[in-house]
Amino acid sequence: MAKHYINPPPTSEPSEGVSSLDARKEFARRLQALRSAKGWNQSELARHASKHMTAGTDFNRSNISAYERAVTLPRTEHLHALAKTLGVNPADLIPARGVASVNTKASPVSMQDLGDGRVWLRVNSTVPWETALEIIRKVKESDEPTDK
Known part of the structure; x- marks a missing residue:
């Protein structure tokens, strides 16, 4: 899980x-x-x-x-x-700046290998609501167990 x-x-x-x-x-x-x-x-x-x-x-x-x-x-x-x-x-x-501000010096995406074929993905970017919801849907899809 x-x-x-x-x-x-x-x-x-x-x-x-x-x-x-x-x-x-x-x-x-x-x-x-x-x-x-x-x-x-x-x-x-x-x-x-x-x-x-x-x-x-x-x-x-x-x-x-x-x-x-x-x-x-x-x-x-x-x-x-x-x-x-x-x-x-x-x-x-939601407050205009949300929980975190965008650091313009940092990459908008960072990844950390968890070592078990998964990665911790962090996206720090301003996107339209529709895009954010699509990203969330994709993440949820990747969490669903697959029948093999």
């Missing part, structure tokens, strides 16, 4: 850009403001957003609570469900 990391694996490289905490706090502020404007509590927002999720994907009040307490940022599917529910673009929820 493929491992999915919320944060990259440990390296000796220093972290760069906007702090993850600042991005989470700003996302939390925006989400709370939009939820309050609808007059919904966290459970109501989760219930409405779950209608925009694929079958079998969990979305509940604890997700909203974690987002609003700035514990975590949502995964792509949760972000899109929230945005659709709240009538905004995903970019309206």
